[in-house]
Amino acid sequence: LVLAREYPFWVPIGDGHTLHGTIDTLVVRWHAATETWSVLISDYKTNNKVPTYEYLEEDLQFSAYGYATMQPEFWMNLFPGDRAQGMALFEKYKSLPRYGEWVQLTSWRRMDAGIREERHYNRLTMAVNALVRSVEYSIFVPNISGESCRYCDFRAQCGLPELMDDQEQEQESEHHTLDASEEHRSRGAHLRHAGSDCTACGLHCHWSLQSPLV
Secondary structure, rough: EEEEEEEEEEEOOOOOOOEEEEEEEEEEEEEEOEEEEEEEEEEEEEEOOOOHHHHOOOHHHHHHHHHHHOHHHHHOOOOOOOHHHHHHHHHHOOOOEEEEEEEOOOOOOEEEEEEEEHHHHHHHHHHHHHHHHHOOOOOEEEEEEOOOHHHHOOOOOOOOOOOOOOHHHHHHHHOOOOHHHHHHHHHOOOOOOOOEEEEOHHHHHHOOOEOOOO
16 A cells, blocks of 8 residues: 655654655565564665665654554644645554555665664664764864765755766866775765764764754
């Protein structure tokens, strides 16, 4: 049963913060391994990198999605103008286990991202609170991949420069060589290289954080 596709959500989390993201596909399905019904959250990827199961089962992105579906606020907007119907679904499915599914669009390969439980949500909440506190004190944890920040609407909150177009970025890269190990050790520094990636929360910026502190 498909409940939603490309569904944006806003739910409360941590010390007065709001978790915002978009779930690609949300379904209720029969989970053969456990012989129970479950809520399945599928996330579609276009790159060719294939993660390991060990990575996916602790991935905070899927934890964020699972956490969101456990909140009544997530369901209230599922049916615009009819919150009662959304809340009825929340009550109906709130006790079902949450599973994640990684889907590679280029090959339609699917990987189980594991179940999400209370320990995953506690870890996520701690990460969110720590992220906000670090941003408040202008502490940014760098990652030089830059794959996510290029598409992030919250670059300014991380102290990153404005985006350059592809030609400007190519010219810039010709004049700058990043030393990965040295850059990673500069945990408190603002990165000057366009496309640096903030991973203070362990996420890859597929969901965003809105907070009165930033």
